[in-house]
Amino acid sequence: MYSWAFSKNAWNTDAPQEWQAALDWLQRHSLPVSELEEPDVLRRGLDALCRKVDGAAAAAKTVNRKRAAVSELFGLAVERGYFAQNPLNGLRWTGPEVTDEVDPDCVPNPAQVARLLAAVKALPGRGPHLYAFFGCMYYAAMRPAEVIHLQISQCRLPTSGWGLLNLKGGVVTAGEEWTDDGAVHEIHSLKRRAAKATRPVPIPPVLVRMLREHIRTFGVAPDGCLFRNAAGNYIDASAYGITWGRAREAALALDEHVFELAKRPYDLRHAGISFWLASGVDPAECARRAGQSIQVLFRYYAKFLAEARNHANRLIVESTQR
Structure with a gap:
């Protein structure tokens, strides 16, 4: 995903053959864009941002940064006409609390x-x-x-x-x-x-x-x-x-x-x-x-x-x- 699917510079060439099976699987199991307007689908997605790959809880700042990236992506989707408004607007979801203060002990x-x-x-x-x-x-x-x-x-x-x-x-x-x-x-x-x-x-x-x-x-x-x-x-x-x-x-x-x-x-x-x-x-x-x-x-x-x-x-x- 990082090296090919999300990289516009890599689209000039076909994806390596060993990646194709994984990319095909992702395409088959990806949700239609229209389902991203469903609150329950969005909540599941945001909840997933709170976990690392190994299932452990992600840092609160990491969650907030990823949520901001998702919101920015939806804003671009609105601009391109996929949505009438950002689906995250008005969604009732609370992420983990972020402690901004620097810890004196550190x-x-x-x-x-x-x-x-x-x-x-x-x-x-x-x-x-x-x-x-x-x-x-x-x-x-x-x-x-x-x-x-x-x-x-x-x-x-x-x-x-x-x-x-x-x-x-x-x-x-x-x-x-x-x-x-x-x-x-x-x-x-x-x-x-x-x-x-x-x-x-x-x-x-x-x-x-x-x-x-x-x-x-x-x-x-x-x-x-x-x-x-x-x-x-x-x-x-x-x-x-x-x-x-x-x-x-x-x-x-x-x-x-x-x-x-x-x-x-x-x-x-x-x-x-x-x-x-x-x-x-x-x-x-x-x-x-x-x-x-x-x-x-x-x-x-x-x-x-x-x-x-x-x-x-x-x-x-x-x-x-x-």
Whole structure:
């Protein structure tokens, strides 16, 4: 289904013979489009989104993402004249509750981040090359796609003091079957931003030093990118995920593993934003640097904001007692 039936680029050739039996079976057992207007059929379909292939419950965010994709598909079907209106409109169905808030137990503190980054640098192979990569995710709260796309022209790295990264987009893995030019990767604009939008992010001296050291050691790719794999291609998520897993094994104690501390590289971004908030940085400035709306920041980092408010309240009380 993924490699042929759903891929328009693959329709120029016949499906491989070994797939044909499965495709014929799917065609025989697929429901007529008209039945998708039946509420009970839709509920069964949405209920199926709540399960993984092995029957286990899917994550709530995964269910919501898949439901949104189904709704988008129905919207296209309405546009093409298959339905008068989106069949999901008015359907009484409730998916699993999504917890948007970042769990503080999973977010490493600055000392733990320092241990993890040191462990990355000490790893053989690609560890030293990814040291500054993960540093960008923490000290600049960058998304992985933004770090992969980072180019020397976007960096201001003075010999002392703070620097600046002028972020302009991100690299995502789409697969050669799903791109117009057959490339594996696509360059997208910044998340929820116009095509040519930029986001300047001030970076502390520690990250400036990390990036300057990275450039001295590994150089820059012909297209200006700071981070590439050994073959000269964009860094793959599975590759840096493996490195991160090894660094966790080396740096974290048993109880930290139990709490799934920094389980994903993306938790470095959460750690960076939460550190800004704990340091007293204005939430609006945190949201701007992170490339989020203030509404998203308040929804995801509510517990950290509560701690920042308590700190602010203590400062006010101390000032009134002087």
